Amino acid sequence: MKNIKIIISSLLTLLITFSISAQSILQDHFNGNKDSLIAEATKLINMPDPTFEANTGLSVDSTTLADMGLGQVYKTENHHFKMRDGKKIFAYRFPEKSQNTIILIHGVGSSAYLYNKTAGLLREATQAEVFAIDLRGHGQSEGQPGDVEYLDQYADDLTDIIHAIKKDKPKGKIILAGHSMGGGVILRHAMSNDANTVDGILFFAPLIGHNSPAFQQPANSTKQEEPFLKVHITRLIGLKMLNEIGNYQYDNLPVLFLNLPESTPLRQYTYRANMSMTPDDYQQGLQAIKSPLLVLVGSRDEVFNAEKLRHAILENTKAETQIIQDATHNGIRHNTQSFDLIEKWFSAISAKPSTSEFGSYSGISLKSSNLMNQHNPMIGGMGAFVLNKRFAFGGFGHGMLGKTTLQGSNLTDSDNTDLYLEMGYGGLFAEYFFVNNKRFRLSTPLKIGYGAVGVYADKTDEKVEKSRHIAIQESSLLPTPDLPWLSSWA
Secondary structure, three states, X not given: OEEHHHHHHHHHHHHHHHHOOOOOHHHHHHOOOHHHHHHHHHHHHOOOOOOOOOOOOEEOOHHXXXXXXXOOOOOOEEEEEEOOOOOEEEEEEEOOOOOOEEEEEOOOOOOHHHHHHHHHHHHHHHOOXXXXXXXXXXXXXXXXXXXXXXXXXXXXXXXXXXXXXXXXOOOOOEEEEEEOHHHHHHHHHXXXXXXXXXXXXXXXXXXXXXXXXXXXXXXOOOOOOOOOEEEOHHHHHHHHHHHHOOXXXXXXXXXXXXXXXXXXXXXXXXXXXXXHOOOOOHHHHHHOOOOOEEEEEEOOOOOEOHHHHHHHHHHHOOOEEEEXXXXXXXXXXXXXXXXXXXXXXXXXXXXXXXXXXXXXXXXEEEEEEEEOOEEEEEEEEEEEEEEOOOEEEEEEEEEEOOOEEEEEEOOOOOOOEEEXXXXXXXXXXXXXXXXXXXXXXXXXXXEEEEEEEEEEEOOOOOEEEOOOEEEEEOOEEOOOOOOHHHHHOO
């Protein structure tokens, strides 16, 4: 009979071993001999899988059982998200008439089924709609159990889910909530180019990295307890060696093994799934977070040292981090104090504008001028930064092609000198888009700037009048007192 608390502790403690340095193994250990490296790595990855003694059941007290979240307290709706590869990710939907949405991600070896109470409490605390998802290959989601097709597919799936929700609620806020491994997946997502699409992040006792300094040290025990999780260390090292030389063909081999009955669909994780569940380096992952962050961890967490986790997060983020007294690794996600803090934190986020979207554009601009009944083309360019697909702020510039003839002008001592005019202008503009999509854009700009005019003798190209600065508004020049004929240009 194994004690469930020891099982939870061992579940992630062994992940410390995944922080093997990404040195240049080929050069440092094999003197650049690739064939020798491949031969040695092949031996390592082909060593036998770890095994477990027959599973004899779990000894669980009522408090620990409640912390696991087996009860289905809240009513839900089944929902599916379609991923970029056509696979469907399952989610329990906790409906709420709100523009705000929380995406809840479970821990290692788990599924959304065990997060019914967590999701329901989140909805009550925030009045937001909640989707508790099954990661690819977990629970009711499609995909190979414990595997992904490529590194960071968990994070890409999360991106696709976010975009699907934003399509339905373009003005709403999105909060990512993750427990344990779920927090690690969110950190992998934060390191992607899609990180700025969320408005807040909530962590329950997160797995912050393979090299996390917060792992609890295994307690000394005279009992020979069979662990819940075993790591194929030699295979892990061999695959890292092969990855070092660009060989990824064996990344589908399992490296994490769970002590579960053979009938359980998910009993192991492949190398690439393991590498996709949390950052290699916890500092890089945490520093990638740009959204408001709340981290909750229990003082009695069996997996992570609460003080060390809090210290690591505060050193690398601007997060609000709270240690909840007497809460355990699983109990933290049902704790009353946790949700009091979440309610206050979410209220502050709700008062802020939704996440801003930035873009830009640039291009060539052609215009026509009408000055003294003469038409001349003008060529130039403009570029701008776009905020939330509605407002643009940028600069522009145009110059006249050709000459505008001024006959009989009194600008010189001669009454009948043939002259010509050249002109250019530029400045800043603001633009509002009434419609802005891939097929069609409708906007109105407001431009203001300065221009210069030169008057020259037609035969000698000698400048006979100095340039004048003129203020520009859209499609018009403001005339200067000593060049009154410019008022006819429009």
